[in-house]
Amino acid sequence: MAQVSARRRAYEIIEPGIKRDRLALWFERASILIILASVAGAVSSTVPGLDPDELEGLWLGELVCGLFFLLEYAARLWTAAEHPVFGGANGRGLIAYVTSPLMLLDAAGLVPLFLLALRPQAQGAMLIFQVLRFFRLARYSPALATVGRVLTNEWRPLMAAGLIGLGLLLVAATGMYLIEHDVQPTSFGSIPAAMYWAVVTVVTVGYGDVVPITAWGKLFTGFVMLGGLIFFALPVAIIATGFLAEIRRRDFIVNYGMVARVPAFTGLDGAALAELVSLLRARKFPPNTIIIRKGDEGDSMYFIASGEVEVVLPHQSVALQEGDFFGEVAVLGRVKRMATVIARRTSELLVLDAADVVKFMEQNPRVEAVLRAAMTARQKIQEDEPA
Amino acid sequence: MAQVSARRRAYEIIEPGIKRDRLALWFERASILIILASVAGAVSSTVPGLDPDELEGLWLGELVCGLFFLLEYAARLWTAAEHPVFGGANGRGLIAYVTSPLMLLDAAGLVPLFLLALRPQAQGAMLIFQVLRFFRLARYSPALATVGRVLTNEWRPLMAAGLIGLGLLLVAATGMYLIEHDVQPTSFGSIPAAMYWAVVTVVTVGYGDVVPITAWGKLFTGFVMLGGLIFFALPVAIIATGFLAEIRRRDFIVNYGMVARVPAFTGLDGAALAELVSLLRARKFPPNTIIIRKGDEGDSMYFIASGEVEVVLPHQSVALQEGDFFGEVAVLGRVKRMATVIARRTSELLVLDAADVVKFMEQNPRVEAVLRAAMTARQKIQEDEPA
Amino acid sequence: MAQVSARRRAYEIIEPGIKRDRLALWFERASILIILASVAGAVSSTVPGLDPDELEGLWLGELVCGLFFLLEYAARLWTAAEHPVFGGANGRGLIAYVTSPLMLLDAAGLVPLFLLALRPQAQGAMLIFQVLRFFRLARYSPALATVGRVLTNEWRPLMAAGLIGLGLLLVAATGMYLIEHDVQPTSFGSIPAAMYWAVVTVVTVGYGDVVPITAWGKLFTGFVMLGGLIFFALPVAIIATGFLAEIRRRDFIVNYGMVARVPAFTGLDGAALAELVSLLRARKFPPNTIIIRKGDEGDSMYFIASGEVEVVLPHQSVALQEGDFFGEVAVLGRVKRMATVIARRTSELLVLDAADVVKFMEQNPRVEAVLRAAMTARQKIQEDEPA
Amino acid sequence: MAQVSARRRAYEIIEPGIKRDRLALWFERASILIILASVAGAVSSTVPGLDPDELEGLWLGELVCGLFFLLEYAARLWTAAEHPVFGGANGRGLIAYVTSPLMLLDAAGLVPLFLLALRPQAQGAMLIFQVLRFFRLARYSPALATVGRVLTNEWRPLMAAGLIGLGLLLVAATGMYLIEHDVQPTSFGSIPAAMYWAVVTVVTVGYGDVVPITAWGKLFTGFVMLGGLIFFALPVAIIATGFLAEIRRRDFIVNYGMVARVPAFTGLDGAALAELVSLLRARKFPPNTIIIRKGDEGDSMYFIASGEVEVVLPHQSVALQEGDFFGEVAVLGRVKRMATVIARRTSELLVLDAADVVKFMEQNPRVEAVLRAAMTARQKIQEDEPA
Incomplete structure (x- = not known):
């Protein structure tokens, strides 16, 4: 049981997009860095007139990257049974997994390691396989x-x-x-x-x-x-x-x-939902970036799909969470932005343009009611603030 | 009677797209190959420093290709009466046929054969007519x-x-x-x-x-x-x-x-049909290629216009034929793909994106009923499977 | 009265697009030809090593073209009163006319004539004004x-x-x-x-x-x-x-x-008419060109805005005039083209794609009735033909 | 009180787009000119072989521009409290203002002034900071x-x-x-x-x-x-x-x-308004330019968002103001333009294409009524005119 659990944990770490916890993200970044370092090393090795120390360093770097790729490849084989497509311990699944494009690319990335050991003079072939590693990035993009x-x-x-x-x-x-x-x-x-x-x-x-x-x-x-x-x-x-x-x-x-995570949209029927989704654009904001500035034109409103934002009012700050929305006051009231909004954590927002807000509300009175209620409440908060 | 039948058969073989049987396809491929070989030969003949044997070979190749084109041209003239546009045995139809762009191009392709016999020194003119044969491919594309x-x-x-x-x-x-x-x-x-x-x-x-x-x-x-x-x-x-x-x-x-071949869409009125067609994209899959993979995002569903696919379940496989559809479970239930689907024969599929599935169903309740019924039945099959 | 009538007639001839009769068209073509000849002459005059005869010819050509442009300019001034924008014999209208872009360009085209007489050595300036005449074509395009x-x-x-x-x-x-x-x-x-x-x-x-x-x-x-x-x-x-x-x-x-000239569309309300127009594409066919070929796919239908076409049936030919339509049999019946159609005179046709035919009919039952009635009648004609 | 008022006035002048009065526009133009002159001076200073007088002139010009930018920067700091985003006299707002992109760019533009005084030999660095000033134009575009x-x-x-x-x-x-x-x-x-x-x-x-x-x-x-x-x-x-x-x-x-400034559109609900706005294109006409010419095709109609236009009739002229519209006679009656219309002052017009006029009226009968009433009244004016 513990065995299975360890394999599952390893799978979650080395396969991107399964579970986005700290270790998996750290492994993804390290992996990308090692791929780039490996390709950069191969590119550098072609520069003429390197001194022996530099060549030694490149040789060592290649060895370290190669061993990392070897370990990673072994880990992928071990965790193959956890893979939703190729899982099931029978041999056919494993063969399909090993011959899938990304795994073939991983295997090709191991060739330089063996060439280094067996035919160090085959520099052309080695270079080709080293540079091919760049396309391992396809796993992450x-x-x-x-x-x-x-x-x-x-x-x-x-x-x-x-x-x-x-x-x-x-x-x-x-x-x-x-x-x-x-x-x-x-x-x-x-x-x-x-x-x-x-x-x-x-x-x-x-x-x-x-x-x-x-x-x-x-x-x-x-x-x-x-x-x-x-x-x-x-x-x-x-x-x-x-x-x-x-x-x-x-x-x-x-x-x-x-x-699906925004309460204002629950109860929408399929067609309205599909239309809404085609109107929305997703934007990601890093922590502590300004999303809207006080005084700007109110050209769109925002729904928080994940993360946390802070609305900066003169005498207080209001935190908004996943599922909340903001920016509707300026859009519906056709006024300038009344407060600056800042992303506190990495936040995924869904942006709806002013034109689409108006059209969509017209066709979906329930959404309009929700937005107008929120707008009234918020305008009241600002009026109640000590000037 | 036998005479007419032979002419009709010849017409079906040499005219692409009339009847896609084995002999017609074989003739089409051979024809394309001979066109490409003929052009490649002409291009090669300009390379300086060819030895006499190579020149002899090119000369022979040109002769063979030229004779093939001559025979094909004669066959086209013979079968002209079968042509739906130019048919009818009167002379005006034949003249219209001979002066149609493709037939003129065919005739131009015969010129090198006569130049070879009459004025072998006119190499420039010969080259032009040889290279023009490339555009005979227009018949097949x-x-x-x-x-x-x-x-x-x-x-x-x-x-x-x-x-x-x-x-x-x-x-x-x-x-x-x-x-x-x-x-x-x-x-x-x-x-x-x-x-x-x-x-x-x-x-x-x-x-x-x-x-x-x-x-x-x-x-x-x-x-x-x-x-x-x-x-x-x-x-x-x-x-x-x-x-x-x-x-x-x-x-x-x-x-x-x-x-028209998909039963789920019978009974749709003209406007709905026209809208549906504008939403669909046709894709062709060669035999034994994976169409969807277990575990992928469910971003579209598929209707089989021709061919046969196999849904690979853990303990059994289900074959789907022309007129069937699949992929609706992941789209409607917003879950990941639950099974891998493989094309068994060359299959033409009509792909409908998830967004369009939802919108279209909303406006055509009968289609929604068909899809939801199929989805429920299929989910039951999977639940009934021994784990 | 005769004076006014002559001026009006001159205006119709020299101003393109007012009245497209034989003389106006002939003048338009001659004008375009003289513009092109004038520019070509200027371009040729820069080629070094021309012999005196050739220079003499170019000089004469320039003189002839220049005089033509001078006469044309005078005629435009004379007929200014007929111009719908600048007409009205008061001076302000004439000044506005003379300073309109096209008239300024015409005036610039007269400069070489005066340079030829006064400063024949100013070849650079002369060349610039000669080449600028090319943009006189803007009047015709x-x-x-x-x-x-x-x-x-x-x-x-x-x-x-x-x-x-x-x-x-x-x-x-x-x-x-x-x-x-x-x-x-x-x-x-x-x-x-x-x-x-x-x-x-x-x-x-x-x-x-x-x-x-x-x-x-x-x-x-x-x-x-x-x-x-x-x-x-x-x-x-x-x-x-x-x-x-x-x-x-x-x-x-x-x-x-x-x-507006097609009877099938009379009675359509404004919105339907606007939608229809946005669906149509206009195409012009020269005399004796094939519009559709028997046996082709029926991918669109045609309305005759002007001109005359001939439907070629096995034993007779049917002429269709302005306001008629054709091609609906193949589109509505989803069959291949049943007859070849040829433009007899220069014909302007409005093309409606198959997809749009189906959609548009659905929303406008009267149009559907007109098209289906015509289709039935035509299919009957073909069946009644002796085989 | 007077102090605050002076600061407010200064803010309105130096910040573009707040109040478009004469002084603000004059300041904007001067500012753009000085930016361009400053960059042009820097570019010129790299030309080899300048004589001492020219170098002196460039040095002086740089000094003048630099001092202007210094004064402007100081003025911006002084008026920061008037800024809707960064206003509020607390230090945090000022720091945010000083580190905003445009203010950083302004600060960078001051570096040459100090280099001129302290390290005149650092010509490379000086050039970079001088050229960067070009991007100060971002404030105005x-x-x-x-x-x-x-x-x-x-x-x-x-x-x-x-x-x-x-x-x-x-x-x-x-x-x-x-x-x-x-x-x-x-x-x-x-x-x-x-x-x-x-x-x-x-x-x-x-x-x-x-x-x-x-x-x-x-x-x-x-x-x-x-x-x-x-x-x-x-x-x-x-x-x-x-x-x-x-x-x-x-x-x-x-x-x-x-x-919102056009009376014909008051009373439109949100969806209709949003659709209308997406159909309109805004165009700006300088004073005394022709907007439509008598005799042209009637391909669009115009609403006056600001400014004044003059409709030139044979025996009189009619002035139209903000909120009026024109051009509907030719569009609705499908006739050629009946009068020339000229912009008298700088005018912002909203253009609606003929196709969209027809479609939009169909769906909004009240707008149709307004337009048709105006059209009838105007046609009557023209008929009543002495011929």
């Missing part, structure tokens, strides 16, 4: 996963855009080969050679190491550049649009969870 | 057609943007000619010569082979670059926006067809 | 006017973005001056000199004639480039977004006018 | 504050995009180091050195001072460029989208305040 999803979702238009782009490159390289391969046999001596010029040109990098020199070549280049500008914007637009949409989708899930 | 439609739809704003761009180029070239044609007579000796610099600059390629050297020239260049950055973004924005809109439109048609 | 409106509408965010950009340039130039003015006294010898490098870098042109050579300079350049990429995208985004919005607004007005 | 808010709001996706970008740079630099560090030991001798090439390439600047020279290097560069084009567009898209959204939000607040 869902950014790379998002990009992966966008590529999957949008593969059809991306293929289309890619085909157009490839056709443009092919036409550009062939045209330039025919026009200038006699006068510039080095740069445009074959279509594959001209292809380098074509790519450098259409993505608008334009190094200038290969340029047209004949009048026809320059004219043709003009059209290729315009074509590149226009058609290479297509994949960019597809991915940027998809990325923004994917992020909005992810935010929706997160905000949905936070709205 | 609607990408190029989409770009064509965007250019047609948006010709008015494109003309406007083009006029602005041309004006900017003209001003840039004239200004630079006046400022620097004395100090750089080669680069800025005339307005047409300065126009090359202007294009290279405004599209932000900036080779650096022609640059301003006087103070006034540099100042003028600064304004030209800012103007180029801003005004050459207009055609890019127009085409990118139009392309994304065109793709969304195309997706709508495809999804509309797939929604 | 509302493109430049649109850009002007966007700049007016969005001046506030543009100022903001410009201030940010200027700050970035200032920091970049100052930083680079401090870092490299000792090692590269020519390129970074003063902040104004370094500013040229800063602009070339932040707009991503990157000529490469001035580059950092110290390690600190390269590091600093990296941050400047990233800053430039991000913050110089702001004015681009503002103008592109504003331009697209302005174009959509302009389209709305045009489409509103065309919808 | 909320642009920089907007960018700050966007960075705060979108820090999560920006971090994600930054991580992806950093990964791409790392892979690019490592790959190129491995491929070309033997053949180009200067440019690619270490990963940090190769990183400079990587940044210059992925942001598409492409100076051309470091380029690949091997075939593998060129191939690798092609993929790096495409990756850079796509993934470095992500932060750009995030910031541009966020910036546009932030500006729209700010506009909402401003317009909300202006709508």
Whole structure:
């Protein structure tokens, strides 16, 4: 029983996002730091003219990082049974776990340790595996996963855009080969050679190491550049649009969870809740930062999803907790902010713009009643204060 | 009768998208491969210093590809009567067919074969026709057609943007000619010569082979670059926006067809159906890929438009077929995924985001009833499982 | 009376968009051609090494174009009284007319004629005024006017973005001056000199004639480039977004006018009409172009705002006129196109996407009744045809 | 009492946006001018070869600007008690005020004055503090504050995009180091050195001072460029989208305040008011500019939030004041503009597009009644005019 409990505790510590207690957060920060240190060490090791002491230091650093990664990998294997997806002690689950992308990346990060022991002269391979460790950060940031999803979702238009782009490159390289391969046999001596010029040109990098020199070549280049500008914007637009949409989708899930903690919104039906969530933006404030300043325009109101804030009144301070809200006086009364509000602890707030407050209340009278009641009570507190 | 049937069969095989049986798919893949091989051969033939054996090989490859294209062209002519647009055996239909863009492109692809026989020394012309074959891929990808439609739809704003761009180029070239044609007579000796610099600059390629050297020239260049950055973004924005809109439109048609196969949606009126389709995204999964993982966030639910998936429960597996749906438990119950789901065959799924599920159900109680009934039944299955 | 009538007729001919009869169109085309010829002549005159005959030709061309512009200017003055804005024979109206942007541009276009006579050696000034004539095209294309409106509408965010950009340039130039003015006294010898490098870098042109050579300079350049990429995208985004919005607004007005000619839409109330117009896209088809092909997907339906189209059935052809519609059979019946439709004359069509057809009909039962009645009648025609 | 009143008056003058009277506006303009002059002086002082007189002039100018800034800073400290946020004479408020970003920037702007007196040889430090003064303009333009808010709001996706970008740079630099560090030991001798090439390439600047020279290097560069084009567009898209959204939000607040001054809209409930505000665009017209021209298309109507306009009829002129509206005749009657309207004083107008006028009236019959009544009255005025 104690055995199981220790394994569970280890799992909670090394797997990010399971339990956000002090030890787990400390382990996450240490892990990120060691990853960055390991990559920085690998990058530094390529600088020429390091003296033996520095090389020794890098070698030691690599050893320490490598051993840490080895221990972490072992711990992940040990705690695999706690994993909700791959758990269940049968072999198939373990194999699936070991071959999952993040675990493969972890395994690749161990290769330098063995190369150090067995083939220290294979510096190229070692460098590649060391630098790959950077992508271990994917475990702590869902950014790379998002990009992966966008590529999957949008593969059809991306293929289309890619085909157009490839056709443009092919036409550009062939045209330039025919026009200038006699006068510039080095740069445009074959279509594959001209292809380098074509790519450098259409993505608008334009190094200038290969340029047209004949009048026809320059004219043709003009059209290729315009074509590149226009058609290479297509994949960019597809991915940027998809990325923004994917992020909005992810935010929706997160905000949905936070709205449930705000009493003012209990009793809302599903459609109203879904609409509300799409209107809210989540913002995180570090401790002791000013959220709103007295005298500013009242352009939004705030709901506290977690943390604690302090409303600074002239003669007293009021603390607000998870589930409370503030900023409604300025929004509903169309006046300037009447008090400064400061985050006391790390606080996650849900922000609702003034325009949306008004619209949403109109459709949900119960919410309006709650907000107006709070506003009246608060205005009374301020009036009662000794001037 | 047998004659007609053979012609029909041939038509189904060589025309993509009519009947997606094994032979048609095989022919499509072979065709794409031969197109790519033919273009690759043409590109390779320009590399200097090939030995006679390699040249012989390329020559033979070109012959084989050319003969394949010739046979394919003949087959298309033979099966023209089966074509829904150009069919009907009268001559006018055939002429319209032969002069349609794709058939003209096919004909152009045959030119190298004749050049090989008649004028083998005309290598430039041959290369052009060989490379043009790349665009035969348009038959198998609607990408190029989409770009064509965007250019047609948006010709008015494109003309406007083009006029602005041309004006900017003209001003840039004239200004630079006046400022620097004395100090750089080669680069800025005339307005047409300065126009090359202007294009290279405004599209932000900036080779650096022609640059301003006087103070006034540099100042003028600064304004030209800012103007180029801003005004050459207009055609890019127009085409990118139009392309994304065109793709969304195309997706709508495809999804509309797939929604009809899902029993949960029968009985929806036209407006609800149209709204639903605009909310759905289609995704295709290859066999044996994981669709959702146990333990992930429940951010969407899935409807099976075609194919088969397997829900992996601890002690059993449940197969779901075309028309079924899954993933509603996590979305409606706001819990994590309770089981991993794997695509068993190539499956087309319609994905509905959590936010849209909630909103849509609110407005269509019948759909809500169907989903909630399924959810209750499935939760019961899991509870009844031996632990 | 005859005098007034002649003046009115002249006004209709030289002012575009008043009356689109044969003479007015012919004058518009001739005018555009002469403008382009005049600019092309000016551009050509800068090419070095022209022989006396060619110079004579260009000189003659300039004289002819100049005289044409002079006559046109005189005609505009004469017909000013017909102008709806500046009309009314009092002097104030005429002064306002002469100082309106387009008339000032016309006047500027007359300067070369006088320079030719008085100061033929002032070639620089002459060239500037000749090239400025290009912008006379603004009279025939509302493109430049649109850009002007966007700049007016969005001046506030543009100022903001410009201030940010200027700050970035200032920091970049100052930083680079401090870092490299000792090692590269020519390129970074003063902040104004370094500013040229800063602009070339932040707009991503990157000529490469001035580059950092110290390690600190390269590091600093990296941050400047990233800053430039991000913050110089702001004015681009503002103008592109504003331009697209302005174009959509302009389209709305045009489409509103065309919808009024379609009988199926009479009786729609204001809100439904406004919604419909925002759903429609206008497309223009030249004579004898194919609008829809038999066998294609039915992704939209068409309303004829002007012109004439022909529906090609196997044994007959049906002509449709202004106010008719077609393409509804495939959209409503969810089948492939049953006939090819060809534009017989230049035709302006209003396109309604399949998704929008379904949604709009749902909310406007009368429109649905009209469309379904037409569909039934047409399907019957086809069934009655001899097979 | 007089003391307090003087302090209050000083506060109103030096703090922008409190009271927009003549003296405050004059002070604001002078302040902006002195900031720009001060920065221009600093920039000029770096130009080599200035003669003693010019240096003397710059030195004097710096002294004058510096003393102005010193006086202004003192005035701000004196009037701190009037500040709505930091007011209240206790020390904590003053410390918070002095350490607020704008006041710190003001303090930094005083450093050159002391350097001039104490260490005139520290020219580098002096230049930095002089150039920093540019950002004092932030007090008069909320642009920089907007960018700050966007960075705060979108820090999560920006971090994600930054991580992806950093990964791409790392892979690019490592790959190129491995491929070309033997053949180009200067440019690619270490990963940090190769990183400079990587940044210059992925942001598409492409100076051309470091380029690949091997075939593998060129191939690798092609993929790096495409990756850079796509993934470095992500932060750009995030910031541009966020910036546009932030500006729209700010506009909402401003317009909300202006709508309250238009009598036609009194009595609208909250939801209708919020919808109306989101439809309106605010535009500012300088005195004596034409707002609409007789004979133009009627694409929008106007409400006067402040200022005065003149409607020019053939035989009279009508002045309209704050709260009036115009342009509804052409929009509702679908005719061309019947009169030219000119701004007589600086006027803030709220513009409502034709499409939105129609939709909004449909849903708010009271507004429709007001507009139609005005339209009928105005058409009658024109008919009654002597022809």
